[in-house]
Amino acid sequence: VARSADPTPGVPGTRLPPGLHRVWGVPAPPATRGPKAALTVDAIVATAVELGDAHGLAGVSLTGVARRLGVATNALYRHLDSKAELVVLARDRALGAPAPLPAAPGWAEGAAAWALALRARYAAHPWLADLPVRLPVTPHALAWLEALLAQLQRGPFDEREQLRVAALLDAHVRAGAAAARDLAALDPPLAAGSPLAGALGEAAAGRGLARVATALAAGRYREPADRRLDDEFGYGLDVLLAGIAARAGRGTVHGGARHPG
Amino acid sequence: VARSADPTPGVPGTRLPPGLHRVWGVPAPPATRGPKAALTVDAIVATAVELGDAHGLAGVSLTGVARRLGVATNALYRHLDSKAELVVLARDRALGAPAPLPAAPGWAEGAAAWALALRARYAAHPWLADLPVRLPVTPHALAWLEALLAQLQRGPFDEREQLRVAALLDAHVRAGAAAARDLAALDPPLAAGSPLAGALGEAAAGRGLARVATALAAGRYREPADRRLDDEFGYGLDVLLAGIAARAGRGTVHGGARHPG
DNA sequence: ACCTGAACACCGTTCAAGT
DNA sequence: ACCTGAACACCGTTCAAGT
Secondary structure, three states: OOOOOOOEOOEOOOOOOOOHHHHHOOOOOOOOOOOOOOOOHHHHHHHHHHHHHHHOHHHOOHHHHHHHHOOOHHHHHHOOOOHHHHHHHHHHHHHOOOOOOOOOOOHHHHHHHHHHHHHHHHHHOHHHHHOOOOOOOOHHHHHHHHHHHHHHOOOOOOHHHHHHHHHHHHHHHHHHHHHHHHHHOOOOOOOOOOHHHHHHHHHHHHOOOHHHHHHHHHOOOOOOOHHHHHHHHHHHHHHHHHHHHHHOOOOOOOOOOOOOO | OOOOOOOEOOEOOOOOOOOHHHHHOOOOOOOOOOOOOOOOHHHHHHHHHHHHHHHOHHHOOHHHHHHHHOOOHHHHHHOOOOHHHHHHHHHHHHHOOOOOOOOOOOHHHHHHHHHHHHHHHHHHOHHHHHOOOOOOOOHHHHHHHHHHHHHHOOOOOOHHHHHHHHHHHHHHHHHHHHHHHHHHOOOOOOOOOOHHHHHHHHHHHHOOOHHHHHHHHHOOOOOOOHHHHHHHHHHHHHHHHHHHHHHOOOOOOOOOOOOOO
């Protein structure tokens, strides 16, 4: 809810998400001759990314960054307007420039490679999946979008559909990363014959949830290991690409789905 | 990371996600004759849901619940082990019993109806999309899963694939709800010829992001209104169902996608 | 058994200094 | 211009009371 109060240079009268003019800004005049600053935006943001990698999004705090930099917390306000701005900058830094994609024979392979590359970036910075969804407006976020559009351009999509497909694939990567992170943190595993699975199965059966109870009893309903999460992601990706191909150029059906099969 | 330290009754030696034995527990012996308690778990959880609806997940705090109930914050610890437990209970209450689905001619229509019903529940309690992903282990969460499995059972899926498809559809609903909430909260809109879109387009063009710049200039890259978000959701649902149908019974391709078209 | 008061370690943010 | 100290309103959680 906190927003930068500064009008963006060159864009009079607009208010930007916090930090937006700073991500796009020039990297600060390097040869300032005054008393050297103990802090730089770059060091602050780098520290925030490290904290996120080490302790999750909850670990990204102004207090933590300041402590790590040996500085009072409020000193950060000389360089940032708010914590929200720090998060915007940290996200773009963690996202990084898009990975170069291997040459792919078609749009679908290219899109799959893009998704796997982005998933790897999320795996390196799992807290990215905890951030609120935003339209990409920062440099690296837009560069990732550009890379995907370059792949989709080879497919049977008009530009409007390209953006739609891109949104869908981006959401899938994000959802998969969030699920991977959250489920990996869960204990205990709901293994095949575990007492917990048994108790849950009985509770479900007692409430008339027959199919769920069966799945629990059969051990099909269990915490995915890392291996299985990759399978799930790959399956979802296959489904999406197959569906995208099947529906290419057919427009959107309002308010639900037509019978696909 | 905070977990209930109590072993679940009937399940010796296991530790559950906080609040799990309380969601599944009996609704508390109603005719206790002692001095009447000022607080009940039910009132606490109901208040938490109200706070979430009114102020988002950040508004769900022990402090806020206690203030609203006219009680000291730490009094809640007589009824809850931790805030994490409160969140587990609040989620299951906000989720509620699954909506009855209209009779559908096939599994795809049934699954679509399920997705729209769950989406409506998320729309009523947008903070649900902010909660970490969990395997469904609470009564209402499992009941929603059961309802979807009942639809998928009419399709060409074995039980393992049913669960996979269910996970995919659930993730889509969740992702769509999160995107809707976050994008709706964004200002300013990136309208067609808005100065912000222009500035971003120039910045993107200056960095070689040709496709992104084009989309910005053409006004195709804009904040989705509620109307458009519904379209996006419906499109994604169509894609998923088409892909699921196309890939039914074909298993999973490891580590990526085959060429679908 | 249930609630309060006080305390602790943490947040983000603001304001008045200091240099 | 840049940083510190002090303060404020908020967190979640624990402990020692009170009734």
